[in-house]
Amino acid sequence: MAIFRMLKCIQRSFSKVACNRIRICIVGSGPAGFYTAEKILKAHGGAEVDIIDRLPTPFGLVRSGVAPDHPETKIVTNQFSRVANDGRCSFFGNVLLGSSISLSELRAMYNAVVLAYGAESDRVLGIPGEGLAGIYSAREFVWWYNGHPDCSSLSPDLKSTDTAVILGQGNVALDVARVLLRPLEELATTDIACHALAALQESNIRKVYLVGRRGPAQAACTAKELREILGIKGLRIHIQEADLRISTEEEVELKSNRIRRRVYELLSKAATSSPNNLTSHQRDLHFVFFRRPDIFLESKDRSGHVAGVHFEKTIVKDTDSGMQMAVGTEQFEDLKCGLVLKSIGYKSIPVEGVPFEPHKGTVPNVGGRVLNDVKGDFIEFEKGLYVCGWLKRGPTGIIATNHHCAEETVANIIEDINEGVISSSISLPGREGLLQLLANKNVNVVPFSAWGKVDAEEKTRGSLKNKPREKLTTWKELLRVALG
Amino acid sequence: MYISKFSKQFSQLAARALGSQLKAPLTSAPRTSCAYLPRNHDFFPLQHGAFFSTTAANASEEGNEEKQKISVTFVDKDGEEQNIKVPLGTSMLEAAHENDIELEGACEGSLACSTCHVIVMDMEYYNKLEEPTDEENDMLDLAFGLTETSRLGCQVIAKPELDGIRLAIPAASRNMAVDGYKPKPH
Numbered sequence: 001m002a003i004f005r006m007l008k009c010i011q012r013s014f015s016k017v018a019c020n021r022i023r024i025c026i027v028g029s030g031p032a033g034f035y036t037a038e039k040i041l042k043a044h045g046g047a048e049v050d051i052i053d054r055l056p057t058p059f060g061l062v063r064s065g066v067a068p069d070h071p072e073t074k075i076v077t078n079q080f081s082r083v084a085n086d087g088r089c090s091f092f093g094n095v096l097l098g099s100s101i102s103l104s105e106l107r108a109m110y111n112a113v114v115l116a117y118g119a120e121s122d123r124v125l126g127i128p129g130e131g132l133a134g135i136y137s138a139r140e141f142v143w144w145y146n147g148h149p150d151c152s153s154l155s156p157d158l159k160s161t162d163t164a165v166i167l168g169q170g171n172v173a174l175d176v177a178r179v180l181l182r183p184l185e186e187l188a189t190t191d192i193a194c195h196a197l198a199a200l201q202e203s204n205i206r207k208v209y210l211v212g213r214r215g216p217a218q219a220a221c222t223a224k225e226l227r228e229i230l231g232i233k234g235l236r237i238h239i240q241e242a243d244l245r246i247s248t249e250e251e252v253e254l255k256s257n258r259i260r261r262r263v264y265e266l267l268s269k270a271a272t273s274s275p276n277n278l279t280s281h282q283r284d285l286h287f288v289f290f291r292r293p294d295i296f297l298e299s300k301d302r303s304g305h306v307a308g309v310h311f312e313k314t315i316v317k318d319t320d321s322g323m324q325m326a327v328g329t330e331q332f333e334d335l336k337c338g339l340v341l342k343s344i345g346y347k348s349i350p351v352e353g354v355p356f357e358p359h360k361g362t363v364p365n366v367g368g369r370v371l372n373d374v375k376g377d378f379i380e381f382e383k384g385l386y387v388c389g390w391l392k393r394g395p396t397g398i399i400a401t402n403h404h405c406a407e408e409t410v411a412n413i414i415e416d417i418n419e420g421v422i423s424s425s426i427s428l429p430g431r432e433g434l435l436q437l438l439a440n441k442n443v444n445v446v447p448f449s450a451w452g453k454v455d456a457e458e459k460t461r462g463s464l465k466n467k468p469r470e471k472l473t474t475w476k477e478l479l480r481v482a483l484g
Numbered sequence: 485m486y487i488s489k490f491s492k493q494f495s496q497l498a499a500r501a502l503g504s505q506l507k508a509p510l511t512s513a514p515r516t517s518c519a520y521l522p523r524n525h526d527f528f529p530l531q532h533g534a535f536f537s538t539t540a541a542n543a544s545e546e547g548n549e550e551k552q553k554i555s556v557t558f559v560d561k562d563g564e565e566q567n568i569k570v571p572l573g574t575s576m577l578e579a580a581h582e583n584d585i586e587l588e589g590a591c592e593g594s595l596a597c598s599t600c601h602v603i604v605m606d607m608e609y610y611n612k613l614e615e616p617t618d619e620e621n622d623m624l625d626l627a628f629g630l631t632e633t634s635r636l637g638c639q640v641i642a643k644p645e646l647d648g649i650r651l652a653i654p655a656a657s658r659n660m661a662v663d664g665y666k667p668k669p670h
């Protein structure tokens with residue numbers, strides 16, 4: 001009976017808010033932004049949702065992160081497009097928070113703002129030589145092969161060396177290794193950027209080292225990506241069998257951790273099995289464990305250019321908190337290479353007015369409500385300000401993780417509407433105000449229909465080359481096609 | 485909590501609101517926009533058989549079943565049940581979508597997303613399914629709230645033996661560490 005009364009009460013407040021207009025702006029059109037929009041539209045009949053993105057193109061890392069040879073993963077853009085085409089939803093590209101518009105301007109125009117602008121910089125190692133030429137973050141390299149307009153002119157040199165070292169063993173590391181090692185004809189029919197395809201065509205990289213600071217029982221990748229790279233045609237896999245020995249603690253840990261266990265099993269199997277389909281164009285992939293980068297070595301002949309990495313060997317130790325940590329042994333080893341890709345994690349960027357935890361690289365929040373201050377046992381929230389996705393949780397998780405993440409943030413937004421924390425009675429300028437302000441600032445907004453022109457153009461160009469699309473990769477061209 | 489006497493949309497919304505109040509009273513912001521510091525401990529439990537005790541609102545009561553269809557019951561996040569008839573050869577993902585049941589299918593059945601995760605509620609039925617392939621297991625690794633009887637909805641195809649199967653759609657939780665990553669040592 002008590003539940004029944006409670007339901008009645010919620011029903012009343014729902015029908016009240018349903019007819020009131022709530023204007024919500026989401027910053028960032030990746031999975032977090034689109035899932036948030038979808039859930040708000042479903043949960044609140046009076047919500048009007050605007051999604052802004054700094055790029056003229058939507059979908060965040062689904063377009064600029066997900067590997068070109070994973071078209072199935074990008075199918076989710078169909079669902080996101082349906083959301084964007086909802087009558088109560090708008091997309092405005094080419095709008096950069098912090099430059100085209102400030103957070104305080106946005107908050108003054110909308111009942112609520114949801115920050116979902118991802119993680120667009122990199123963790124750094126902070127070791128000598130990190131600035132040498134030939135060292136890139138995996139993020140830059142991925143943006144380059146995926147045609148992100150900020151990295152289309154990266155032009156990594158794949159010709160002057162036959163060896164690349166990738167630091168980190170997460171799924172991003174496996175993605176970049178696969179792009180370097182996969183037979184070209186298999187990449188040629190993907191949506192890989194044409195400049196990347198051309199560079200890979202001339203690439204002399206034959207040997208890739210994937211280096212982890214811990215062991216095969218802690219590898220950060222998942223079985224799907226690992227299975228895929230292990231199955232590349234003509235690729236010889238090298239794994240030191242000695243590295244596969246695990247401690248009793250690790251064995252126990254693997255029993256209870258399905259993901260790690262299956263990765264470990266795949267690695268063990270690969271260490272002992274003979275290579276498949278070896279051809280004359282054979283390439284080598286070395287999994288190197290227990291090595292922590294110490295110094296980047298500079299080339300003697302090419303000044304300012306990387307020539308290798310000096311590693312400290314490690315062992316894995318259990319900490320009191322139950323974590324397994326890499327501990328240096330003061331034994332060192334060098335690996336020579338002409339290209340280094342640091343794949344040790346992304347990091348979010350602070351924007352003026354956004355509370356930010358610099359160490360974690362996230363916006364402090366509880367369940368997606370942005371924290372303003374913590375006073376003793378009490379916490380204070382920023383009224384009407386929320387966060388979702390990598391900016392909320394840090395740069396891990398697959399696309400689906402953002403679905404649950406959005407569910408949590410939206411549940412709290414709806415709760416705040418129901419409790420009157422966000423007021424729908426105040427009429428705010430919302431969409432009209434935003435567009436007016438951007439027009440005053442001469443920002444050329446790219447609506448979803450204009451992205452449609454880019455989409456169509458890319459597909460047409462792609463069809464001529466047997467590719468699903470040929471991406472437009474420069475700001476100039478993107479804006480010309482979108483706004484032309 | 486059994487609430488299916490209310491209209492679907494309303495009961496879902498209400499239960500969601502209720503759910504979040506009941507599950508996490510410490511994290512909800514009262515009107516003042518101040519709250520106690522939450523203890524962030526509500527892990528999603530591995531629910532071995534947790535659903536098995538749900539009282540069965542029997543699916544096949546309606547009789548008169550068409551030969552080519554089997555009866556499938558979906559139990560959504562809020563515990564609400566929906567019985568549908570599924571033509572043989574159809575995947576549970578397609579069937580759910582045809583019946584407006586909220587089951588995600590981000591990759592539209594191409595085994596690349598894990599969002600179509602369902603939990604088979606009776607071991608007996610789980611055992612009637614073919615073993616998941618390596619590829620399905622790879623995606624299941626990443627599924628949210630994995631249990632011992634989890635499958636991907638797009639890979640479960642209606643066949644006569646499955647008549648009467650009950651599938652739970654996992655509920656969201658406040659623990660976002662779903663792809664197996666523990667906090668990293670540095």
Ligand SMILES: Cc1cc2nc3c(=O)[nH]c(=O)nc-3n(C[C@H](O)[C@H](O)[C@H](O)COP(=O)(O)OP(=O)(O)OC[C@H]3O[C@@H](n4cnc5c(N)ncnc54)[C@H](O)[C@@H]3O)c2cc1C
Pocket residue numbers: 027028029030031032033052053054055058059060061062064065066067070073095096097098116117118119120142172175351388389390391396397398399400401402
């Ligand atoms: C290389 C790579 C490959 C991946 N592959 C897969 C995969 O195969 N499968 C899978 O499930 N997951 C994959 N992931 C993970 C998945 O991409 C992420 O979980 C997801 O994209 C995170 O979503 P998000 O919305 O938080 O961030 P993002 O997707 O990064 O979206 C952020 C958006 O915000 C915009 N933005 C940034 N700054 C501003 C600003 N100041 N103003 C306005 N807009 C701004 C950006 O342009 C971008 O569109 C991959 C990740 C990476 C890095």
Ligand SMILES: NC(=O)c1ccc[n+]([C@@H]2O[C@H](COP(=O)([O-])OP(=O)(O)OC[C@H]3O[C@@H](n4cnc5c(N)ncnc54)[C@H](OP(=O)(O)O)[C@@H]3O)[C@@H](O)[C@H]2O)c1
Pocket residue numbers: 123124125167168169170171172173175212213214218219220221222225292293326343344345346395396397398663668669
């Ligand atoms: N197909 C897919 O599903 C797909 C594809 C790409 C990305 N993603 C997802 O996107 C997320 C991000 O991927 P990611 O690869 O960037 O991150 P990640 O999985 O967190 O991997 C980061 C890697 O960098 C290492 N590392 C971190 N700091 C280091 C340091 N200071 N020195 C040396 N090594 C260091 C980590 O080692 P330690 O383990 O020792 O910390 C780990 O190997 C992940 O959740 C991933 O699953 C998914």
Ligand code: FES
Pocket residue numbers: 577588589590591592593594595596597598599600623636637638639
């Ligand atoms: S719909 Fe993507 S795996 Fe089933």
